[in-house]
Every structure is written in C-alpha cells, then in structure tokens.
Amino acid sequence: MAGTLPPHIDLREPRWDQSTFAGRARHFFMVTDPRNLLLSGATLEEARRLVQDYRAGKVSAGVTEDQLWRAKYIYDSAFHPDTGEKMVLVGRMSAQVPMNMTITGCMLTFYRTTPAVLFWQWVNQSFNAIVNYTNRSGDAPITTGQLGTAYVSATTGAVVTALGLKSLTKHLPPIIGRFVPFAAVAAANCINIPLMRQRELKLGIPILDEDGNRLGESRAAARQAIAQVVVSRIGMAAPAMAIPPVIMNALEKRAFLKRYPWMNAPLQVGLVGLCLVFATPLCCALFPQKSSMRVSRLEPEVQARVREKSPRTEIVYFNKGL
Structure with a gap:
C-alpha cells in the first residue's frame, strides 16, 4: 500500500472504543x-474519495492517520x-444543535397561545420527519404514502398532546405550563419514529455477522433499534426543554426581562443551544450505533437462515439508526 498510513485501520468502525x-x-x-x-461540497467529496481509496487499498502520498480519521468523520x-x-x-x-435550538427555543417561548402551539409543533414535526427519514436504518426505500402517514400522525399527536395539556394546566402555576412542549415532543417521538421507520418494522433491517457479512433482515432487530432511538431522542430533548424553563421562569420575575421583554426569545434559544451542545452527542451515545x-x-425463520449461512454465529449486529 502506498502512502504513510498503516493498512490495518478499520474505517467501518469509529475511532474510539464503542x-x-x-x-x-x-x-x-x-x-x-x-x-x-x-463544509463545501468539494471538501465532502474529497473526504469521500480519501475514505473510499483507503478502503480500496490506495492512499495519496503524505496523508496522515489524523487526516484520514478527519476525512472519515x-x-x-x-x-x-x-x-x-x-x-x-x-x-x-450535525444540523441537530442549530436547528433544534431555534425550534425548541421558540416552542418554549411562544407556548401561551393556541396558534403559536400549532405552528411550532408543526415546524418541529416537519423537521423531525426529515431527520427520521434521513437517518433511517437500512437501505430499503420508503414510499410517499408512508412518509405522509408518519408525518400527519406525528404532527397530529404532538398538537393534540400540547393543546390537551395546555388546557389542563390553565389553573396551575405558570412553571407547569412551560413543560407542556416537552410532553408534546416526547409523545410525538413515540409516534413519529416508529411510523417513519414502519417499513423496517414490517420487513426488517439488515443484520450482519462480526465480519460485516449480511445474513438477512430482522423485524426483531428493527424493534430494538427503533426503541433505542426513541429513548435517545426523548433524552436528547429533556435537558433542553426542562432546564431553560426553570431559568426563564426565575428571570422573568426580575427587572431586566421586564424592561427588555424582546430578550426573552434570544435568551431562551441560547440556553437551549447550550443544553443541546452536550445533550445531543451524550444521548446519541446511550446505545452503541452498531447495536x-x-x-x-x-x-424463528431468521434464526434458521442465520444458522444455515453461519452456524457459529451467536450474535448479530445492525445499524440502529439515529
């Protein structure tokens, strides 16, 4: 192999122990x-070229191991x-923090009126639908009808939950009302992710042996993968939707926000962003990506297929999605 890199780096796996x-x-x-x-399109294509060339056994002269890992990421x-x-x-x-800090910050700021609840829950579920589709597990296509069903169901579930809880909290302390958006987001995640990935639940996701050889598709693996993603997404939203409301509730009682009420939204968005910078990667890390x-x-039928193809295999692996 040409170049200065060792030939044993496995770019199918992350750099750090998973x-x-x-x-x-x-x-x-x-x-x-x-x-x-x-990053520009040219930078992305150069990174893809470096990774694919290395996998094929060739590397441009002068490329270091750190540069290769950077290209992989x-x-x-x-x-x-x-x-x-x-x-x-x-x-x-990589868009999770900037997109979610804006959307979540606005959900937490504009939660008092029904039109605002409707609008920001719709925006949030539209974004979630894009994320769930983009980061689905496996290589099977999803139809427009399935996409539409998942999108409408999740948006309806989020809005109904938000409006229902909003009506229930009218006579409770204001701090309770600030947590309504989080309850709606948690409920929507439980609806949106399984529906967006319903094809995986019906047909299964690819399962592999420890060497990466494909052994078939499993619905049981899909159920485990989706459950893990739901837990991670709810955990990801929890700090950003639970900590800022407490801080903002205290700040609104002080003279500063009473004098400058227009600072409410920027402060809320900034607090959410600070939480998400840490919550996003840490909650993604709750479960191994290669589950x-x-x-x-x-x-039973998948077990039989695996036993036939690879009798010694006791554990199979699959990409859980994100």
Missing part, C-alpha cells in the same frame, strides 16, 4: 459537530452509512 460510553460520546461529539455544516457526517447517498443538509446529525442481538432472540 463498547464504552466515553468512546461513544467522543465519537458523537465529532458526528454532531455543527461546523460540519459549513466528514464523510460520516454527510453520507448515509447504508446507502452511501449524500444526506439532505437539515437532516444531518447487537443474540441469534436466539431473532424471529
């Missing part, structure tokens, strides 16, 4: 880095791990 939470966290701090959004931030397609900009994980399951927990 069996530990610390290793997964370091990995996702790189993946969710908002600065990746500013640039590549991962913009291209789907299963299909290899370039992902839509706002659906990438695993014992063969004995797969569907």
